[in-house]
Amino acid sequence: MRKVKTDAADAYHLCELFYKEDLEPYKKRGIHLLNLRKLTRQQENLAEITAKTKIQLHTLLDQVFPEYRGVFGSFYSKVSLLTLLEFPTSEAVLSASEIDITERYVKAVQSFGQQKKQRN
Known part of the structure; x- marks a missing residue:
């Protein structure tokens, strides 16, 4: 349900209809x-x-994960959301090696490419 109160507007329209007798048949x-x-x-x-x-x-x-904001161009991009899935905290990112992070991105991009290819 809508949270907008329309009692005053409804009453005004009813008065207009009553005085003008501009009634339309029910459709x-x-x-x-x-x-x-x-x-x-x-x-x-x-x-x-x-x-x-x-x-x-x-x-x-x-x-x-306050440092996360501003890292990606789009907060809701696939890469951004995959990053959150793989590394849900800043500690998880810091504990992973640069090679590990890169490998996970490459796998994710390849998987995404295969899924896109199958859809077409």
């Missing part, structure tokens, strides 16, 4: 329109949940 909505409306509301809800989840991730990451 039964088609199933396609109703499905589209439902789908649109679901998409809005998903977008809201996604935004909240991203904010929570940023907040948590600032507490656990």
